[in-house]
Amino acid sequence: MLDTQEQPSIPDASYLIGLNEMQRQAVTHTEGPLMIIAGAGSGKTKVLTSRIAHLLKEQKATPHQILALTFTNKAAAEMRHRIVGIIGDSAKAIWLGTFHSVFVRFLRMEAHRLGYPAHFTIYDSEDSKSLLKQIVKDLNLDDKIYKPNLLLSRISHFKNKLISAHIYAGHSTYQTEDARMRIPRFGEIFLRYTNYCHKAAAMDFDDLLLHTHTLLHNNAELTETYQRKFSYVFVDEFQDTNLVQYSMLKKLVAHHQNICVVGDDAQSIYAFRGADIQNILHFTKDYPQHTVVKLEQNYRSTKRIVDVANQIIRHNEAQLPKKVWTDNNLGEPIEMVKATSDVEEARLVVASLLAQKRKHAVLYQDFVILYRTNNQSRNFEEALRRSNIPYRIIGGLSFYQRKEVKDFIAYLSFLVNHNDAESFKRIINLPKRGIGSVTVDKIFAIAYEQERSLWDILCDATGFLGGAVAIAVGRFVALIQEMTDRLASENAYLVAVAVAKESGFLKELYEDKTIEGLTRYEHIQELLNGIKQFVDDAENNDASLGRFIQEIALITDGDQETQQQDAVTLMTIHTSKGMEFKYVYLVGMEEDLFPSSMMLGSKADVEEERRLFYVAVTRAQLKLTLSYALSRYRFGKLTHTQPSRFLNEVVLVPQEPKKVGMAPTRVVNVPPRGNINGTFKIGDHVKHAHFGTGQIIQLMETEGVSKAIIFFHNRGNKTLLLNYAKLEILPTQ
DNA sequence: CATGGCCTATTTTTT
DNA sequence: ATAGGCCATG
Numbered sequence: 001m002l003d004t005q006e007q008p009s010i011p012d013a014s015y016l017i018g019l020n021e022m023q024r025q026a027v028t029h030t031e032g033p034l035m036i037i038a039g040a041g042s043g044k045t046k047v048l049t050s051r052i053a054h055l056l057k058e059q060k061a062t063p064h065q066i067l068a069l070t071f072t073n074k075a076a077a078e079m080r081h082r083i084v085g086i087i088g089d090s091a092k093a094i095w096l097g098t099f100h101s102v103f104v105r106f107l108r109m110e111a112h113r114l115g116y117p118a119h120f121t122i123y124d125s126e127d128s129k130s131l132l133k134q135i136v137k138d139l140n141l142d143d144k145i146y147k148p149n150l151l152l153s154r155i156s157h158f159k160n161k162l163i164s165a166h167i168y169a170g171h172s173t174y175q176t177e178d179a180r181m182r183i184p185r186f187g188e189i190f191l192r193y194t195n196y197c198h199k200a201a202a203m204d205f206d207d208l209l210l211h212t213h214t215l216l217h218n219n220a221e222l223t224e225t226y227q228r229k230f231s232y233v234f235v236d237e238f239q240d241t242n243l244v245q246y247s248m249l250k251k252l253v254a255h256h257q258n259i260c261v262v263g264d265d266a267q268s269i270y271a272f273r274g275a276d277i278q279n280i281l282h283f284t285k286d287y288p289q290h291t292v293v294k295l296e297q298n299y300r301s302t303k304r305i306v307d308v309a310n311q312i313i314r315h316n317e318a319q320l321p322k323k324v325w326t327d328n329n330l331g332e333p334i335e336m337v338k339a340t341s342d343v344e345e346a347r348l349v350v351a352s353l354l355a356q357k358r359k360h361a362v363l364y365q366d367f368v369i370l371y372r373t374n375n376q377s378r379n380f381e382e383a384l385r386r387s388n389i390p391y392r393i394i395g396g397l398s399f400y401q402r403k404e405v406k407d408f409i410a411y412l413s414f415l416v417n418h419n420d421a422e423s424f425k426r427i428i429n430l431p432k433r434g435i436g437s438v439t440v441d442k443i444f445a446i447a448y449e450q451e452r453s454l455w456d457i458l459c460d461a462t463g464f465l466g467g468a469v470a471i472a473v474g475r476f477v478a479l480i481q482e483m484t485d486r487l488a489s490e491n492a493y494l495v496a497v498a499v500a501k502e503s504g505f506l507k508e509l510y511e512d513k514t515i516e517g518l519t520r521y522e523h524i525q526e527l528l529n530g531i532k533q534f535v536d537d538a539e540n541n542d543a544s545l546g547r548f549i550q551e552i553a554l555i556t557d558g559d560q561e562t563q564q565q566d567a568v569t570l571m572t573i574h575t576s577k578g579m580e581f582k583y584v585y586l587v588g589m590e591e592d593l594f595p596s597s598m599m600l601g602s603k604a605d606v607e608e609e610r611r612l613f614y615v616a617v618t619r620a621q622l623k624l625t626l627s628y629a630l631s632r633y634r635f636g637k638l639t640h641t642q643p644s645r646f647l648n649e650v651v652l653v654p655q656e657p658k659k660v661g662m663a664p665t666r667v668v669n670v671p672p673r674g675n676i677n678g679t680f681k682i683g684d685h686v687k688h689a690h691f692g693t694g695q696i697i698q699l700m701e702t703e704g705v706s707k708a709i710i711f712f713h714n715r716g717n718k719t720l721l722l723n724y725a726k727l728e729i730l731p732t733q
Numbered sequence: 734c735a736t737g738g739c740c741t742a743t744t745t746t747t748t
Numbered sequence: 749a750t751a752g753g754c755c756a757t758g
Contacts, residue, residue: 636749
């Protein structure tokens with residue numbers, strides 16, 4: 001046990017310098033439940049990290065007695081970095097990470113109690129949907145009615161509310177609801193889904209939390225161990241927790257009661273995945289002796305921006321009383337960009353962006369373009385490219401979601417877990433082995449009927465399958481067996497390379513000489529490099545393939561470390577949470593887009609959209625620009641649009657003299673003639689072996705790879721990797 | 734069992 | 749606009 005004797009605090013400790021009164025209060029509060037309501041830009045991360053540093057310096061706890069939970073890897077990395085900065089390397093022993101990654105670590109040690117191996121497979125939504133599709137098919141149901149998306153979100157919804165398939169089956173009210181929703185057999189699907197996952201030794205995202213909860217709930221002595229271990233527990237973005245997470249937290253802190261939650265009800269934007277603002281209210285009731293500290297001073301934004309943000313949130317009924325204010329300058333007026341079309345919107349925004357950049361002599365990386373939906377990025381990419389502005393898109397399709405990457409990971413996953421059915425489906429006929437869907441269905445049917453494992457059936461293929469197919473399956477099994485054996489003596493990287501080669505996977509990609517094929521090939525090389533790095537990383541005490549796969553399952557695109565390159569950032573508002581930029585462009589301020597047409601159903605939904613608006617606005621430090629278009633392509637069709645209702649809710653005062661009917665600053669931009677490596681330049685006429693002749697319209701460099709967009713006279717625009725593409729420069733006509 | 738062409742649903746956000 | 753699903757054909 002720790003020495004809990006009060007020690008004199010060090011008033012001039014470096015981490016206390018520069019804190020305001022409330023921040024200092026939060027940092028130095030060391031005993032009992034604490035709730036910090038932190039307005040946007042109020043120095044929340046600073047307070048959290050300082051408080052942890054304080055506990056360590058005051059010897060209230062050792063690093064491994066502290067549990068700190070965030071929602072994104074990025075936030076966790078940032079906190080870790082800052083604490084290590086104050087405390088030193090010893091702080092690395094803190095249990096600090098996202099809910100999901102911390103509990104994966106816990107489950108690796110404890111999931112055997114639920115019949116799971118340490119290196120269980122993590123299914124992403126795509127895997128989950130594929131499994132659901134199969135179940136619907138197995139049950140001979142109509143997939144127009146039993147849509148995978150609907151099923152998965154409903155399953156997720158119940159799991160987040162601590163309602164498992166078994167509990168679900170025992171409550172007739174749910175079945176009544178299913179009948180009303182015309183999906184009477186949902187319960188059956190839910191149960192099968194649960195069973196299939198268990199048999200495949202797989203967990204979906206929600207299971208990572210739910211199974212942890214189950215373990216804590218059912219094992220008193222296990223729970224007690226962790227209750228004693230973690231003398232201090234921290235939760236960031238508390239307004240985003242769901243019932244499972246909150247319930248788990250309560251269990252974990254039951255012994256010491258030293259729980260510190262930090263949140264902002266105004267920034268709750270994840271209700272759709274089960275987040276419940278009510279947890280803030282529950283907290284105050286569950287811990288009556290708690291202390292509340294409100295951080296209301298905003299250090300991030302100008303007065304005008306804070307003013308607009310406050311105006312926005314005032315329109316919501318559901319909110320905690322708080323006054324966010326700032327001492328910062330008044331700042332520049334909020335600007336409106338009004339465009340006739342979505343294409344023009346992008347052009348005007350980019351022109352304005354360039355004008356701002358020149359006027360204030362700032363960098364591209366000081367700018368962000370925020371939108372409601374990922375698909376809005378397209379026009380802006382186009383416009384940025386035209387103006388030769390470097391940009392970086394965060395979100396959308398991440399590296400690990402690319403088909404070829406997922407396919408190859410499926411191979412690795414199957415090596416680790418021979419019953420991973422979703423991975424099996426991906427790789428059994430990749431490259432082509434003459435094993436089609438009929439055979440695959442048969443294998444699953446037999447496994448189901450005989451209640452045997454997938455791998456067991458595969459090893460016994462000759463017993464069920466005819467000649468050629470049986471031989472093909474036998475070869476596949478032999479390959480997997482051999483690679484699995486090698487995994488026992490060789491490191492993960494070497495085995496991964498062997499799999500890539502000996503399965504024929506890499507060869508097939510290599511033989512595809514199209515640009516897309518080359519890119520895919522490059523992605524696999526990149527993945528292999530990633531594995532090598534993981535293996536070489538000395539800090540990984542467990543450099544196994546199984547662990548690698550579990551880790552990458554939890555990586556999201558927003559986590560990618562900000563590259564050094566000076567570039568404009570594009571992302572959704574959701575992804576931008578927790579970040580700040582000097583200049584923010586919030587685009588697509590239109591009815592049905594923002595607020596989304598999907599969110600007009602209830603007041604609560606519209607209020608969530610409004611909080612999203614609030615989040616977007618409060619990202620801005622110096623200047624905020626809003627934009628909308630009067631027409632927009634949707635589903636490939638031109639549609640008429642109306643300015644967002646949100647625009648009527650804010651008064652942009654004090655205003656500059658109005659330029660009626662004028663679009664803001666237009667800048668005629670002449671793209672500089674780029675010249676990346678001295679070989680190619682924009683406008684060059686080139687010849688390519690496959691695509692014929694064309695002209696370079698754009699050169700760029702992303703992640704150290706030089707690419708060119710070339711307009712080929714017969715094929716249209718193609719993006720080529722200059723390292724690979726065999727291009728011949730033609731003399732200019 | 735593999736391939737290619739046509740049709741369709743999709744678009745809200747993400748750990 | 750586009751990717752994935754379905755069907756017909758080889």
